[in-house]
Amino acid sequence: MEFRPQIIAFLCNWCSYTGADLAGTQRMKYQPNVRAIRVMCSGRIEPTFVLRAFIRGADGVLVCGCHPGDCHYQEGNYRCLRRYHLLQKYIQQMGIEQERLKLEWISASEGKQFAELVNSFTETITELGPCRLKQVMEELT
């Protein structure tokens, strides 16, 4: 059977979710592999959320927030940015490919960019294949 990756996207309420919504209202077509989770700010996305997504079987995790300087809460996206870099280093140490976690800035007007991002990320993850994490952790118990 053809591998269809499961991707979890954490989208901030003010920019990225609105951007994704715009892609929808403009009737753009993009890959259906992304499950969007709306959070109030990208600064709300704790490392726990991302790790839990992987543990529950996500093959890729997308994190989107407002462009630098545009955060509705002024600093939230910078927090997200720092966590992202720390998480990247951590997941690499644990044997998860860094390409499986991606951070992008999507503004409320960037529906097209969102659609393109989903397509390119889906392609990357499809090439990487399924993430083994869930299976390996289940075998341990």
Added chain:
Amino acid sequence: MNEQKPKLKLAVYWGAACGGCCVSVLDVHEKLFDVVAAADLVFWPVALDTKYQDVEEMHDGFIDLTLFNGAVRNSENEHIAKLLRKKSKILVAYGSCSHLGGIPGMANFFTKEEIFRRVYEESESTINPEKIKPQPEYKVTEGTLEIPVFYNDVRPLDKVVDVDYYLPGCPPQTERLVEVFMAIVTGAQLPPKGSVVGAGSKAQCEECTRTKTDNKLIKKFKRPWEIYDDGVTCFMEQGVICMGPATRSGCGHRCIKGNAPCRGCYGPTADVTDTGAKIMSAIASIIDSKEPAEIEAIIEDIVDPAGTFYRFSLPSAMIRRRL
């Protein structure tokens, strides 16, 4: 009518442990007389000559309280964990290794093959041209010799058997042990099953006496030897990684009192499952930069992030081993 209350039966066992937890039990010092007055020690390999067979012959539930320290790393640990579970009314995961996996749990960053190769072939003090490795069974003329099977993964006690209480610490504070023990002896109301006992519920920072300001922003992470510690300022504010923000209180912050940053042996605070993820969150907040390249450079100063953040808790973390 001076019928005495029957004495409690107490057992202490070590799995994959360093022995420090057993020493912490000995550290009750003269209070040992109070303990012995209220309890009979029926099994304690580090101090008594009770054999495994003696334990097997006890009827189920014979032991009132077992303090199990050490992680489960081989078939012997697993066998005794299951045996003691059957024989004990209350089973306590005593110390970080049993509670979370502890220091031996960091073996989960490697596989069994990698560990054996390092220990029996590559280590500087090893001369082993025939590459002899431990075999669980070996036939000699007199019969078959057996040693425990070494597992690929280290597990905390609750991944192997049902655990009643957790008493964290590396090693647990002896005072806390005495408190818990006396609570059981006096028949005080015991907390619900699965509770962490002998520790607080909030983070270390709540108890820490070092001076903290709101302005926690740093440009560089440092190892403890790289700073002139004034003994007063929060370690985080001096750029030294301290596990305090993500670690349960109750130890009396003895490392910090000794001018060493918290290493996280008391495990996550109540309601938190993953210490490492929490400390990553805290540490990311104090990096003083908004530029991706600079952030990466600052993070580069953290030597072995996974090992630092999950020093005591890797086998009980969300990601329990390296893939």
